[in-house]
Amino acid sequence: MDSIIIEGTPKTPTVQFSAETGVLEIAGRSIPENAVEFYKPLVDWIGEYGSAAKDNTEVNIRLEYFNTSSSKCILDVFKKLESINGQTNITINWYFEEDDEDMLEAGEDYEAIINIPFKMVEIEEI
Amino acid sequence: MGIASGIFEQTNDQRFDPTGVERFTYHLYLLRAQASTHLKVDQINHFIDNIGEANLLMNFAGTISEQKVNAILTDLEQRLEETEPEFKKQRKVYNILVETLQNLYHHTEKLEQYTVKDGDTNRDVVFMLGKTEAEYSILAANYIKNSNIPSLRSRLDKINAMDKDELRGFYKEVLNNGQYSEHGGGGLGMIDIARKSGNKLDYEFDEVNEDFSLFALRIKV
Numbered sequence: 001m002d003s004i005i006i007e008g009t010p011k012t013p014t015v016q017f018s019a020e021t022g023v024l025e026i027a028g029r030s031i032p033e034n035a036v037e038f039y040k041p042l043v044d045w046i047g048e049y050g051s052a053a054k055d056n057t058e059v060n061i062r063l064e065y066f067n068t069s070s071s072k073c074i075l076d077v078f079k080k081l082e083s084i085n086g087q088t089n090i091t092i093n094w095y096f097e098e099d100d101e102d103m104l105e106a107g108e109d110y111e112a113i114i115n116i117p118f119k120m121v122e123i124e125e126i
Numbered sequence: 127m128g129i130a131s132g133i134f135e136q137t138n139d140q141r142f143d144p145t146g147v148e149r150f151t152y153h154l155y156l157l158r159a160q161a162s163t164h165l166k167v168d169q170i171n172h173f174i175d176n177i178g179e180a181n182l183l184m185n186f187a188g189t190i191s192e193q194k195v196n197a198i199l200t201d202l203e204q205r206l207e208e209t210e211p212e213f214k215k216q217r218k219v220y221n222i223l224v225e226t227l228q229n230l231y232h233h234t235e236k237l238e239q240y241t242v243k244d245g246d247t248n249r250d251v252v253f254m255l256g257k258t259e260a261e262y263s264i265l266a267a268n269y270i271k272n273s274n275i276p277s278l279r280s281r282l283d284k285i286n287a288m289d290k291d292e293l294r295g296f297y298k299e300v301l302n303n304g305q306y307s308e309h310g311g312g313g314l315g316m317i318d319i320a321r322k323s324g325n326k327l328d329y330e331f332d333e334v335n336e337d338f339s340l341f342a343l344r345i346k347v
Contacts, residue, residue: 010200031224033192033231036306065221067228068314071301099214102221102322105294113302 001052004045012038013063017045022054022088027126030066030074039073043080050084057081057088062095063103064126078114085116095121173254173265173344183209184255189247190234195227202255209257219262219347222322226266226345227253229315233268242269242338252342267342275331275339285316286326293321323347 001019008014013028024046032038049057059081066074081090092114094107104120111118174182183205186198202223210216234249242248252267270278288296297317305313320327328344 011196031228033195033228065217065224067221067224068318069228071314071318072306075301100217102218109294109298109301112298 001048004042015042017042017049019049019052019054022057023060024057025060025062026074026077027060027062029064030070032067033069035067035070035073039070039077043073043076046077046080046084050087053084053088055089057090059090059092060095061092061107062126064097065103066106075110075113078110078116082114082116090116092116092118093121094118095123095126097126098122098124173256173263176256176258176263181258182254182256184253186253187250189249190227190231190251190253192231192235195231198227198253199224215347218322222264222319222345222347223255225315225319225322226264226343229319230266230268233270240337242334248338262347264345264347265342266345267340269334269338270331270341272333272337272339275341278341279331281313281316282327282329285320288320290321290324293317297321319345 003019004015004017006012006015008028011029011032013026013030015026017024026042030038061074078092081092084090094110096103096107104122107118107120184198184202186194188194199220203220206216206220210219230251230253234251237249240248242250246269248269248271250269252265254263254265256263256265285293285296297314300313300317316327323345325346328346330342331339332342333339
């Protein structure tokens with residue numbers, strides 16, 4: 001199955017989903033006017049990946065910030081991951097910058113809704 | 127939009143003035159004139175008075191578009207980098223600005239265009255950002271149908287009645303309610319702005335005629 005590689009722009013994140021390594025990464029900023037268009041292919045990809053998944057899947061979310069148009073779409077990504085969590089062992093790493101409480105809280109909000117363990121990773125710079 | 131944008135139009139097709147600070151005194155004069163003749167919104171005059179002329183970082187009056195939102199945000203990000211020493215604050219303010227401007231854009235883009243008053247249409251908006259030593263102030267104003275006021279008012283009042291934890295709970299509830307607006311936000315915008323700013327949403331409706339009012343929202347960060 002093909003990987004997804006999307007280069008980041010000032011309004012959309014860099015995406016690297018690899019079926020080969022089982023590492024799925026979304027990084028940068030996510031502030032498009034219409035996030036549904038951007039995220040739908042990612043959600044669809046995860047659905048397909050479920051049937052050919054590696055034993056372990058590592059998800060890395062390293063976002064500087066995201067708008068509310070992206071919020072529900074990111075939740076959809078996590079829900080899709082949740083739905084394939086039996087087929088592969090998923091870990092979600094939620095990165096946030098030192099003292100960036102808004103981003104830490106955002107990660108905790110998703111963690112409260114999604115039934116996959118989150119690891120909150122504080123780093124110096126995203 | 128009114129007098130101010132007439133001038134913007136002569137100097138710039140986009141009706142967007144990227145050199146706002148230098149030319150600001152002039153703009154203030156125009157905005158005041160506009161506020162007193164067209165918009166009739168005390169909040170705009172109060173806003174300008176409270177900020178003081180030297181501290182207004184950005185103003186926009188006119189019809190917003192995706193390109194203009196992008197241009198304004200690029201400019202604001204640069205300006206914040208230059209003027210705000212605290213990185214986390216830069217990020218927080220920028221985040222709220224993104225939400226505010228995209229909100230203005232989404233609320234006007236699908237509207238059928240009507241003339242509201244004196245050449246203003248219901249798709250015209252006002253956006254201003256000011257900075258004092260203590261805080262950033264954002265003013266966002268757009269026309270709204272009078273029939274839509276009660277639901278917006280009750281939503282804003284509900285948000286304003288909540289403390290930090292309640293807002294967080296409400297955000298999670300709306301995040302997970304499975305409802306999507308066309309652009310995906312699904313009603314999270316105002317909650318997010320209130321949450322990130324840590325302040326109450328200061329708003330005003332000013333009736334323009336029997337169909338429309340101007341909705342002015344002031345956010346302090």
